[in-house]
Structures are given as C-alpha cells and as structure tokens.
Amino acid sequence: xxxxxxxxxxxxxxxxxxxxxxxxxxxxxxxxxxxxxxxxxxxxxxxxxxxxxxxxxxxxxxxxxxxxxxxxxxxxxxxxxxxxxxxxxxxxxxxxxxxxxxxxxxxxxxxxxxxxxxxxxxxxxxxxxxxxxxxxxxxxxxxxxxxxxxxxxxxxxxxxxxxxxxxxxxxxxxxxxxxxxxx
Numbered sequence: 001x002x003x004x005x006x007x008x009x010x011x012x013x014x015x016x017x018x019x020x021x022x023x024x025x026x027x028x029x030x031x032x033x034x035x036x037x038x039x040x041x042x043x044x045x046x047x048x049x050x051x052x053x054x055x056x057x058x059x060x061x062x063x064x065x066x067x068x069x070x071x072x073x074x075x076x077x078x079x080x081x082x083x084x085x086x087x088x089x090x091x092x093x094x095x096x097x098x099x100x101x102x103x104x105x106x107x108x109x110x111x112x113x114x115x116x117x118x119x120x121x122x123x124x125x126x127x128x129x130x131x132x133x134x135x136x137x138x139x140x141x142x143x144x145x146x147x148x149x150x151x152x153x154x155x156x157x158x159x160x161x162x163x164x165x166x167x168x169x170x171x172x173x174x175x176x177x178x179x180x181x182x183x
Contacts, residue, residue, distance in 0.1 A: 002115035003137040004108070006127045007039065008154040011146050016124055018151040025146045032142065032171045033069035039140060040076045044117030047108065047130075050086035052123030053094075060094045083111075085126055105133035128156035139163065139179045142171070 009026040010016045017023040028036060048056060056077065064074035082097040092099050100107075103126065112119050112135070121127045121136065130136050139161075141154065155161070163179035170176075 002044070002112050003118045004112045004130060004135050005039075005043070005118050005120050005138045005140065006130070006136050007036070007120060007122070007140040007142075008124060008127075009036075009142040010144065010154040011148045012143050013147045013149065014141075014143075014154045015148050015151040016154050018148045021152070025148065026142075026144055028142075028174075029172060030069050032174055033073060035169070035171055035176060036142075037069050037072050037076060040073065040080075040120070042118045043076075043080055043120045044115055045081040045083065045111065045119045046077070047083050047085070047119060047121045047126065049123040049126035050084065050089055052126065053082070053084040053086070053089075053092070053097075056082075056122070057094055103129045105130070105135060108133075108135055124152055124154050124156070128159070131156050131159045131161065134183075136181055138166075139177075139181065141177045141179075143175045143177065145173050 008016055009028065011025060059074045059077040062070065062074040064071050064078065078095065080096065082094060084092050084097060084099050085103050086099065087101050089099055108130065121130050162182040164182055166180055167178040168175065
C-alpha cells in the first residue's frame with residue numbers, strides 16, 4: 001500500500017521560508033539533492049498548494065538531459081502526476097497536472113489507497129490540512145544548520161503528532177530525520 005509522505009527542507013527552528021518568503025538557505029547541494037531524488041523515485045503523485053506548485057514549475061522546463069541530481073530530479077518530477085490545490089489559480093501549465101479548488105481528505109485518502117507508488121504532499125500549509133485529517137504516514141525533515149527566527153513553519157502548531165523515529169542521516173551539514181506517524 002502507498003504512503004502519504006511529507007518532506008520539508010527547513011531551518012533548524014523548523015521554518016521552510018523566512019518571514020519574507022525567502023527559502024534560499026535551504027537550496028540543496030548535489031549530495032542532498034541525490035537523497036531527495038532517491039526518495040522521489042518512490043513517488044507517483046505530488047500534491048501541492050499554489051505557492052509550492054509555482055516554485056516546483058521550474059522543473060517542468062529545467063534541463064532534464066544534464067548529468068547529475070538536478071537533471072535526474074527534473075525527469076522524476078515530470079514523470080509524476082501532480083495535483084494542485086488552489087482557489088486562486090485559474091489553470092495550470094505543467095504536464096500531468098490537475099487543478100482542484102479545495103482539499104478533500106476523503107479524496108486524498110482514496111488516492112493514496114489506490115496508488116501503487118507513494119503520494120507526496122508538499123508545502124507546509126497544504127500538509128497541515130493532511131496532518132489535521134490524520135492522513136500523513138511519514139515525515140522527512142531535512143534540517144539545515146541555520147536558525148531564521150520566524151517565517152513559514154514546516155509543521156503545524158495546532159496538531160499533536162506522535163512519531164516513531166525510523167532513521168537519522170547526516171548529509172554534509174544537513175540532518176535528515178525520517179519519522180513514521182503513530183496512529
């Protein structure tokens with residue numbers, strides 16, 4: 001059975017972007033990008049909100065024929081299905097993408113249950129809805145050695161999660177924490 005996974009590249013104080021929306025501190029180097037690629041090969045569908053989707057559209061036109069982890073990720077991302085949740089977008093311009101105007105926990109649960117590959121939910125705002133609905137199975141946090149003091153939180157503040165630590169991995173200066181959500 002497929003899993004609903006949340007992956008966040010964030011600061012040590014668990015922010016994915018600072019108060020100005022800048023996430024440049026979290027740009028992955030080749031080693032970290034390769035780890036993300038390894039996880040992404042197991043994903044058949046990406047769920048994202050408008051802002052996350054707008055950032056990820058870069059991979060639609062990024063050179064997929066270049067060697068290295070960035071070219072590999074471009075190919076992985078293009079091959080996956082994508083669902084964008086937005087009330088403000090009128091259309092999406094990326095292939096294999098459908099636009100949905102609201103997050104329906106029952107529809108997401110059915111999508112995950114029917115999937116042969118994992119489903120990844122991106123963007124902390126959308127992921128918070130999945131956490132609140134009890135849908136997230138696994139959490140991957142990539143902690144960068146920087147404290148930014150505020151901004152967009154990687155995890156919702158109004159949800160209790162009991163987690164089981166599955167692995168800890170050091171990737172250069174970044175620490176990857178992999179947890180399963182206990183039910």
